[in-house]
Amino acid sequence: MKFFLDTADVDEIRQWNETGLLDGVTTNPSLILKSGRDIREVLAEICDIVEGPVSGEVASTDYDSMLSEGRKLAKVASNICIKLPTTMDGVRACRTLTDEGHMVNMTLCFNANQALLCAKANASFISPFIGRLDDMGIDGMELIEEIRQVYDNYDFETEILAASVRTVNHVKACAMAGADVATLPPSTIEKLVKHPLTDSGLAAFVADWEKTGQTI
């Protein structure tokens, strides 16, 4: 499963890119607001750091304006992935922009039929929002499983990009359900490696090694 970082914070992206674990980045209007940066300027900087797809989201909601904004964002760098909302105008714009050779990430997906439409429109990625479904008392992971089944039934190449990931359990469940990508907030990636038995075991090994008086 690929890991994308879900942030527009350039310092965090640089730091996580150095681990070699990052396969891409996702942003959205709320994350751009949080960064306090100009969208094209910050996307350009992120695209310089990360080799993989960097999602930049359009702000308009009608077909023509989405095309115009999407094309402007795509000019920022060759690894920009245009992020569009999963509406009928968005699906139509997806088809047009992918026909032009752009990568497209369809966002705000909350059911398998939306994901089916986006795959038929040749989306590069579909972004089902797990956490926001969980917030409503609906199991977000079931959606990942349903989309996996639908896409496998028809050999769709659209990648399932699990979004709105909030917990380490989400990450494990996404990997088990066969999501192609999970986009994670930096705080969640950090937690993936943590285990108290790793820490206590390592402390014991370090202490015993010191007692041997050896060096490697």
Ligand code: E4P
């Ligand atoms: C990423 O593409 C999404 O915009 C993001 O994961 C949404 O996360 P949230 O539901 O925590 O805002």
